[in-house]
Amino acid sequence: MLDQPTRDRRAEQRARTRAEIIEAAWEIARESGLAGITLRDVAARVGMRAPSLYSYFDSKNAIYDAMFAEGARDFLAGVEALTPTGDPLTDLRNGMRFYVDFATADPVRYQLLFQRTIPGFEPSPESYALAVKALEIARAELSRLGISDPGALDLFTAIGAGLTSQQFANEPGGDRWTRLVDPATEMFYAYVLPRQATRRAKGEGQ
Amino acid sequence: MLDQPTRDRRAEQRARTRAEIIEAAWEIARESGLAGITLRDVAARVGMRAPSLYSYFDSKNAIYDAMFAEGARDFLAGVEALTPTGDPLTDLRNGMRFYVDFATADPVRYQLLFQRTIPGFEPSPESYALAVKALEIARAELSRLGISDPGALDLFTAIGAGLTSQQFANEPGGDRWTRLVDPATEMFYAYVLPRQATRRAKGEGQ
DNA sequence: CGGTTGGTCTAACATAGTTAGAAGAATTGC
């Protein structure tokens, strides 16, 4: 029973250091912006010199990618935690509200996840898949609410993205746009409702 | 009649060179992205070395600012060229259509004007004022259509911005979101119409 | 205990934006 060490202490230490590096990068990003991250600063914050980071990440973009993956996991977890009530308007409102809250809770994270703002950075397929999965859940949920037109989902996400991006671009920290989540949801729902009814009447929905 | 030279040839030459530099910067941006502009490349394209550009612009960001101003002037000219028909739905559609077309016609220009994507770059007040003026025209137009609720304008711009940003972020070059301009406009109009009627009935509008 | 692996370092490179200061060209003033 005392044979083979079940823990790989080396790997554990390595994972801890990686997490520490990511955390330092988040801190710097929140203080100086996403683009304000420099490897020398990150390294200094974890008590290293810049080149040492390359034992843990292949490149600066690999650090961004790890941050992206972390953010995408948080987003996915939040989406999965949404508990549909069955009332379409309420569920739509909660969905858009979650999106906007997620964005305003950590603008830097939002910028990394949903805006193409780091020159030369693209998330790896694995990281991106997390974000895609969250959207797929949203799509399935809308479908469950009877909104199966793909254009409707695109329109819905565009409204959420528009409110958020306008907020950040024109009045960061304020709520001039984000306070429009409820009316925007009502607008959207009022628009898709009759179409949905028509489709159902024609036997297209289910 | 032959006294004082009415033309300042020096200034004219200077203005020409400045324009040439800006044009070279646009070319590089369209080829390699906004962030792909390097002063050495720009200089090479106009037959100079990088430091010489500093005779014409205080910094790289000053070049971005001149590009921003040029784009904002184009946008403003387009907005002013919109000729309202008086039919609200048509005018709204034309307005959003113009915005989306302007964006897709030159993504790099759109990125510079409407997204915060160049680290450390902020348009100068003079340049920004041009963009603000365009929005002011849009606001006045909506007001003329009877839509005087400020939230309505914000919602309208958010929809346009959302469709555009989703298009660029998720399917650059395609039309999955931009083709939703017409339905989105109808959705918006159907939403504000009754409210507008109510306000008018109450004597709030004019 | 000796060899291997892994982590950290210093030194250095390439590419950026930017500055200093010299050299040359164009314009202006007498």
Next chain:
DNA sequence: GCAATTCTTCTAACTATGTTAGACCAACCG
């Protein structure tokens, strides 16, 4: 017409940043 001034361009260099090469040292493994 020439001298002084101003403008333009250049080379050289500085700083900052991502990244690589290679040495050193400690920890682990047989």
